[in-house]
Amino acid sequence: MLLKELTEASGVSGNEKEVRDLIISEIKDYVDSYKIDRLGNIIAYKKGKDIGKKLMITAHMDEVGLMIKDIDKDGFLKFMTVGGIDKRILVSKPVLVGKDKLPGVIGAKPIHLQKPDERTRALNIDELYIDIGARSKEEAERYVSIGDYVIFDSEYVEFGEGLVKAKALDNRVGCSLLIKLIKEIKDLSFYAVFTVMEEVGLVGAGPAAYEVDPDYAIILEGTLCYDMPKLDTHLIPTYLNKGPAISLIDRTTIYNKDFRNKIVEIAKKNNIPYQFRKTSMGGNDSGKIHTTREGSITATISVPCRYIHSPASVMSKKDYDSTFALLKEILYQFEREEI
Amino acid sequence: MNINFSLLKELVGIYGPASNEKTIREYITKEIKDYVDEIEIDSLGNLIARKKGNGKKIMISAHMDQIGLMVIDIDEKGFLRFTNVGGISPFISISQKVVFENGTVGIIYHEPVDDISKLKLSNMYIDIGAFSKEEAEKKVSIGDICIYKTEFEENENVVFTSYLDDRVGCFIAIEAIKKINNPINDLYFVFSTQEEVGLRGAKTAAYKIDPDIGIALDVTAHGDTPKAKRFAVGLNKGAAIKVKDNSIICHPKIRELLVNIAKENEIPYQMEVLEFGGTDSGAIHVTKEGVPSGVISIPTRYVHSTVEMASKNDIINCLKLLIKFLESEINI
Numbered sequence: 133m134l135l136k137e138l139t140e141a142s143g144v145s146g147n148e149k150e151v152r153d154l155i156i157s158e159i160k161d162y163v164d165s166y167k168i169d170r171l172g173n174i175i176a177y178k179k180g181k182d183i184g185k186k187l188m189i190t191a192h193m194d195e196v197g198l199m200i201k202d203i204d205k206d207g208f209l210k211f212m213t214v215g216g217i218d219k220r221i222l223v224s225k226p227v228l229v230g231k232d233k234l235p236g237v238i239g240a241k242p243i244h245l246q247k248p249d250e251r252t253r254a255l256n257i258d259e260l261y262i263d264i265g266a267r268s269k270e271e272a273e274r275y276v277s278i279g280d281y282v283i284f285d286s287e288y289v290e291f292g293e294g295l296v297k298a299k300a301l302d303n304r305v306g307c308s309l310l311i312k313l314i315k316e317i318k319d320l321s322f323y324a325v326f327t328v329m330e331e332v333g334l335v336g337a338g339p340a341a342y343e344v345d346p347d348y349a350i351i352l353e354g355t356l357c358y359d360m361p362k363l364d365t366h367l368i369p370t371y372l373n374k375g376p377a378i379s380l381i382d383r384t385t386i387y388n389k390d391f392r393n394k395i396v397e398i399a400k401k402n403n404i405p406y407q408f409r410k411t412s413m414g415g416n417d418s419g420k421i422h423t424t425r426e427g428s429i430t431a432t433i434s435v436p437c438r439y440i441h442s443p444a445s446v447m448s449k450k451d452y453d454s455t456f457a458l459l460k461e462i463l464y465q466f467e468r469e470e471i
Numbered sequence: 472m473n474i475n476f477s478l479l480k481e482l483v484g485i486y487g488p489a490s491n492e493k494t495i496r497e498y499i500t501k502e503i504k505d506y507v508d509e510i511e512i513d514s515l516g517n518l519i520a521r522k523k524g525n526g527k528k529i530m531i532s533a534h535m536d537q538i539g540l541m542v543i544d545i546d547e548k549g550f551l552r553f554t555n556v557g558g559i560s561p562f563i564s565i566s567q568k569v570v571f572e573n574g575t576v577g578i579i580y581h582e583p584v585d586d587i588s589k590l591k592l593s594n595m596y597i598d599i600g601a602f603s604k605e606e607a608e609k610k611v612s613i614g615d616i617c618i619y620k621t622e623f624e625e626n627e628n629v630v631f632t633s634y635l636d637d638r639v640g641c642f643i644a645i646e647a648i649k650k651i652n653n654p655i656n657d658l659y660f661v662f663s664t665q666e667e668v669g670l671r672g673a674k675t676a677a678y679k680i681d682p683d684i685g686i687a688l689d690v691t692a693h694g695d696t697p698k699a700k701r702f703a704v705g706l707n708k709g710a711a712i713k714v715k716d717n718s719i720i721c722h723p724k725i726r727e728l729l730v731n732i733a734k735e736n737e738i739p740y741q742m743e744v745l746e747f748g749g750t751d752s753g754a755i756h757v758t759k760e761g762v763p764s765g766v767i768s769i770p771t772r773y774v775h776s777t778v779e780m781a782s783k784n785d786i787i788n789c790l791k792l793l794i795k796f797l798e799s800e801i802n803i
Contacts, residue, residue, distance in 0.1 A: 347514070380613070381541055410544055411555040422514075427513055
């Protein structure tokens with residue numbers, strides 16, 4: 133299954149090759165051209181009906197993770213985070229280190245030995261280390277180098293009623309949707325762009341948008357979800373199982389009102405559930421895309437994901453399907469030149 | 472110089488929060504269309520008006536967007552929750568009136584809080600006097616943006632009102648468009664969008680225009696009120712010529728030129744070294760291969776409040792300085 137393969141692939145920001153290769157193998161027979169640009173973005177073009185406007189659909193390939201910054205004399209690996217990771221989720225997590233995916237565990241002092249103050253606070257990253265079972269620096273250095281990337285070791289699991297648990301749903305879910313669009317949409321010209329290094333500051337999207345120079349862009353994301361029943365409704369950014377989340381505003385973009393309203397109208401007309409992303413926190417590739425060159429009109433459509441940026445994020449297949457249904461209808465409206 | 476402040480009074484009252492500038496754009500278009508050679512609107516909604524000339528290509532940018540509040544949730548009882556569009560302070564917002572694009576009026580209030588100093592926007596709501604969600608939804612939709620609703624006041628010295636930021640810059644740009652008859656430089660007046668959320672409109676407009684020189688017109692802070700943080704800009708001391716803020720260190724030649732022009736024409740001026748904030752020139756000067764840029768600032772008290780105050784003399788002096796600058800032969 134594609135989403136399983138995508139989420140289990142390794143692709144921390146700056147190291148997207150494995151994900152990129154997988155995506156290329158999936159799309160190459162369905163696009164008219166593709167290239168890898170100098171930053172590592174995939175820019176693919178699918179030729180269909182020319183609507184006189186350039187449409188670009190994007191999803192970032194990279195995920196948050198860790199990087200080895202030092203190896204101590206006993207063979208333990210010191211690390212830093214790449215992208216936004218809550219340090220409280222790190223302790224005792226299994227990880228895979230480097231190109232060869234060497235298994236390791238993020239270790240810390242056991243509770244028995246912790247001082248009272250250590251028990252009441254989250255351990256700092258410099259109090260943690262990755263244990264790969266090496267007994268000395270020399271032994272560790274045979275397998276690991278400073279600068280190696282680390283991913284969470286987390287399997288794709290389906291559970292509950294149509295739910296999926298996996299790492300990197302942000303944003304392999306977007307990649308998966310975009311691959312599916314490439315395969316299924318036949319009658320419309322569009323650019324499909326898989327970007328690099330979104331999680332460390334929207335790095336890939338700017339140069340990609342500069343090259344494509346779109347009139348319209350749709351950004352596909354896995355976005356935060358925190359739908360706990362005791363919260364006031366305005367504090368719930370998105371809900372699971374309530375359909376694609378349409379963005380209003382975030383740190384990087386105020387989404388074009390007319391395009392947003394058009395998307396809502398399409399969802400309503402086709403009885404596709406939808407919700408608004410009710411927080412202005414966070415940001416995504418749209419921030420760079422809509423202000424590149426002379427500017428463009430953008431929308432972000434996301435699949436809600438609980439526990440995002442952790443080894444175990446959770447999404448609903450129902451949301452995935454309704455997001456895809458909405459995207460397909462939007463592209464159909466582009467094709468009919470009603471957008 | 473003869474200045475009619477009634478246009479400024481109109482401008483500050485027109486709806487146009489960041490990303491939703493259509494109404495103010497249409498108003499400004501109507502004001503200037505008979506005085507310019509070309510008008511264009513780009514994807515971000517910038518209004519770009521050209522007055523042709525043979526000299527340097529100069530982009531003059533005044534942002535037409537304003538700060539506001541976006542509705543993100545409507546609860547069962549019809550109360551609206553919101554997020555900020557630009558720099559909205561919870562404390563300034565308490566008990567203010569707001570108005571939506573369709574004219575719906577509401578007031579901002581907050582949940583009971585133990586410690587008012589910890590008040591956040593997420594503890595606040597807008598009450599439009601609806602008694603249910605259904606009733607509220609007839610007037611307001613999620614994603615709608617409202618702005619503060621206040622009165623314009625003036626006396627012989629000052630104007631005070633919400634949204635001098637940056638309708639006073641727009642006012643100066645419009646007056647300059649009307650007063651310059653045969654431009655020697657090639658003038659691109661930009662009424663930019665989304666400045667309040669990060670200079671977004673100016674960035675794409677500058678890319679399109681690719682100017683030789685950039686000038687922004689915007690409000691700046693003040694240091695002349697009781698126990699104000701030390702800042703050498705005050706009301707009624709002249710046009711402020713920016714040296715720096717957090718978005719730009721102005722090009723020394725542009726700054727020098729502005730100072731020389733002010734001296735030669737006996738236009739009162741003051742130098743502005745601002746330790747925070749930013750304006751459109753911040754985006755313009757790093758566009759493409761770089762654009763020498765400066766800023767003429769209008770000294771303003773209480774920026775981003777509902778009672779922003781500026782001196783009429785300063786506004787006139789900013790306008791004089793801008794016109795003299797645009798009508799000079801510039802070698803850079």
